[in-house]
Amino acid sequence: MQIIKVKNYEEMSVIASSMLVEHVQQNESPVIGLATGSTPEGLYRSLIAEYRKGAVSFQGVTTFNLDEYVGLNKDDATSYQFYMNQKLFDHIDIPEEQIHLPNGVSEELQQDCTDYESNIQKAGGIDIQVLGIGLNGHIGFNEPGTSFLSRTHAVELTASTREANSRYFSSLAEVPTQAISMGIATIMESKKILLLVSGEEKAEALYQAINSPLSEEFPATILQLHPEVTIIADELALSKVLESYDESESAFEIKELQMK
Numbered sequence: 001m002q003i004i005k006v007k008n009y010e011e012m013s014v015i016a017s018s019m020l021v022e023h024v025q026q027n028e029s030p031v032i033g034l035a036t037g038s039t040p041e042g043l044y045r046s047l048i049a050e051y052r053k054g055a056v057s058f059q060g061v062t063t064f065n066l067d068e069y070v071g072l073n074k075d076d077a078t079s080y081q082f083y084m085n086q087k088l089f090d091h092i093d094i095p096e097e098q099i100h101l102p103n104g105v106s107e108e109l110q111q112d113c114t115d116y117e118s119n120i121q122k123a124g125g126i127d128i129q130v131l132g133i134g135l136n137g138h139i140g141f142n143e144p145g146t147s148f149l150s151r152t153h154a155v156e157l158t159a160s161t162r163e164a165n166s167r168y169f170s171s172l173a174e175v176p177t178q179a180i181s182m183g184i185a186t187i188m189e190s191k192k193i194l195l196l197v198s199g200e201e202k203a204e205a206l207y208q209a210i211n212s213p214l215s216e217e218f219p220a221t222i223l224q225l226h227p228e229v230t231i232i233a234d235e236l237a238l239s240k241v242l243e244s245y246d247e248s249e250s251a252f253e254i255k256e257l258q259m260k
Helices: 009-026 041-052 080-087 109-122 159-168 184-188 200-211 219-225 239-243
Strands: 002-006 031-034 062-065 067-069 128-131 153-156 178-181 192-197 229-234 253-256
Touching (some): 002 009, 009 041, 009 229, 041 080, 067 080, 109 153, 109 178, 184 219, 192 200, 200 219, 200 229, 200 239
Parallel strands (some): 002 229, 002 253, 031 062, 031 128
Antiparallel strands (some): 067 178, 153 178
């Protein structure tokens, strides 16, 4: 596990973008796992900027998103399909047939989950999975108590997660109670994981993910077992980690990067 310390959200976003752009440039058919929410928005803005400069093409890229709400169709302004189109896909040259999100309005949710797993395997697996972290340690929509062996599945969203996401809806009552999420085992099969963390409110969650014993009650602790995790975190998000960091005793290293 490697932690890259950056000054702020902007630096986090640009450095993450540079890593993904480099991977896309160096690979003919890269498979990228994407996330939603506020954390990756800066990353997507930076990817669009690189595309508009002519630095990168996404013609050969295949993407798989972590999750989608149950009950929202792709044209709903609060669906993750709509979010991804608005924040990234509508502004780059990725072919539509190479974009994958779970189908939240499927009449056969379990079959759709199985098919999603199958499509990931057919694509050769995910090269780099972008993640954020929830205040309760969730990754994707894998809430506390989710099995580390889980595959893509329908989940009941916790009250804290629905509350955190209510800012995207008119009211808490409109936030769906279920979602489809890529499973923890599926995420862990990604060749590389890129975890983005910003802001003081995430400091405790990041500290727990790195330092707490493995526990399904805090799903992000599983990342300690992945062979290639890079965490890009700003100073505020790292504040609690740095309080107790001892390079000689820690199982991870922290290095500092700045935008060029």
